[in-house]
Amino acid sequence: MQDDPRTHLAAAARDFYARGWMLGTAGNLSARSDTDTFWITASGRPKDRLAAGDFVLVDRQGQVVQAPPGRQPSAEAAIHETIYRHVPDARVIFHVHSIEANLCGHFARQGRLRLPPLEMLKGLGVPDAEPQVDLPVFANHLNVARIAEDMDREFTGALPRVPGALIHLHGVTAWGPDFLAARHHLELLEYCFRYLVQAKILAIGV
Ligand SMILES: CSC[C@@H](O)[C@@H](O)C(=O)COP(=O)(O)O
Ligand SMILES: [Zn+2]
Numbered sequence: 416m417q418d419d420p421r422t423h424l425a426a427a428a429r430d431f432y433a434r435g436w437m438l439g440t441a442g443n444l445s446a447r448s449d450t451d452t453f454w455i456t457a458s459g460r461p462k463d464r465l466a467a468g469d470f471v472l473v474d475r476q477g478q479v480v481q482a483p484p485g486r487q488p489s490a491e492a493a494i495h496e497t498i499y500r501h502v503p504d505a506r507v508i509f510h511v512h513s514i515e516a517n518l519c520g521h522f523a524r525q526g527r528l529r530l531p532p533l534e535m536l537k538g539l540g541v542p543d544a545e546p547q548v549d550l551p552v553f554a555n556h557l558n559v560a561r562i563a564e565d566m567d568r569e570f571t572g573a574l575p576r577v578p579g580a581l582i583h584l585h586g587v588t589a590w591g592p593d594f595l596a597a598r599h600h601l602e603l604l605e606y607c608f609r610y611l612v613q614a615k616i617l618a619i620g621v
Pocket of ligand 1: 438439456459488
């Protein structure tokens with residue numbers, strides 16, 4: 416799989432699994448193959464041992480273009496397709512289920528999570544001295560298509576200030592123009608989540 420996006424996606428999945436972000440088949444990763452298609456992890460596959468046969472090629476309408484026998488695209492492919500459609504420079508999307516992302520779901524208000532005004536936000540493209548950045552938080556509908564519809568409606572109005580979004584009590588999705596940028600964005604969002612959780616613990620003094 417030399418320089419095949421699937422190689423990089425499988426390596427990213429092993430990395431995120433090792434961090435505890437993709438346990439029990441949780442999460443899904445994708446990368447554009449060309450303007451009209453993207454590779455995405457097949458549904459239900461263990462993320463610490465992905466191989467070429469664990470990826471499905473889908474088009475912008477979510478139709479399967481190429482799939483190994485017995486493999487279906489991620490159940491959350493519509494979310495990836497929505498992001499690719501709204502964010503032209505997004506070429507890689509990572510969706511993981513970290514504990515911190517889910518704890519931060521409890522801190523969300525009116526569909527927004529206020530990120531801490533940290534220096535780290537510069538890495539998310541926010542140069543302000545005192546940044547006031549809200550991450551969109553989407554309801555975790557049982558029907559994933561509804562999550563994608565909510566995201567489509569939100570992004571039609573305005574894209575998030577930073578390249579990411581939270582699905583309430585589910586997980587976080589981050590994206591970027593390439594694998595390294597998408598990983599940086601995910602790491603920086605997860606850093607902010609860890610900060611928020613630890614700040615809450617300090618505040619309540621447990
Ligand atoms: C461990 S169940 C997690 C799934 O329900 C879903 O949220 C997820 O992230 C993975 O779904 P998948 O269809 O395997 O891509
Ligand atoms: Zn998920």
